[in-house]
Amino acid sequence: MPHSLLFALSLLGVALMQSALAEEAAPATDGPTAQVITLDYKFQPPEITVQAGTTVIWENQESRQYHSVWFKEAGEEPGQYFFPGETVQRTFDQPGAYPYVCEPHEDRGMKGVVHVVE
Ligand SMILES: [Cu+2]
Numbered sequence: 051m052p053h054s055l056l057f058a059l060s061l062l063g064v065a066l067m068q069s070a071l072a073e074e075a076a077p078a079t080d081g082p083t084a085q086v087i088t089l090d091y092k093f094q095p096p097e098i099t100v101q102a103g104t105t106v107i108w109e110n111q112e113s114r115q116y117h118s119v120w121f122k123e124a125g126e127e128p129g130q131y132f133f134p135g136e137t138v139q140r141t142f143d144q145p146g147a148y149p150y151v152c153e154p155h156e157d158r159g160m161k162g163v164v165h166v167v168e
Pocket of ligand 1: 153
């Protein structure tokens, strides 16, 4: 396969992924919310416990560093980067423990867990 075609396909894949994530990141939610911030290369707080049905919103409060929220252990694709002032969010409907990492800063221990209870 020619490289140009591979490149075009990879761009398409990124575009599809971004549109899927953009829908997921729609701000409208009627249910309860909880906030985690990213600051100083940490998720703060690193562990939270929420009730099922809660939407967790991660807000980037760095001055210039992007981060991501990646549920790596669940076998998901890395999350999109979000920049200072931006948020990503996810609604947790099922009880359980949901560990995640920041893809570019996993090596320096940037990780967190969402505990979801009934
Ligand atoms: Cu990070």
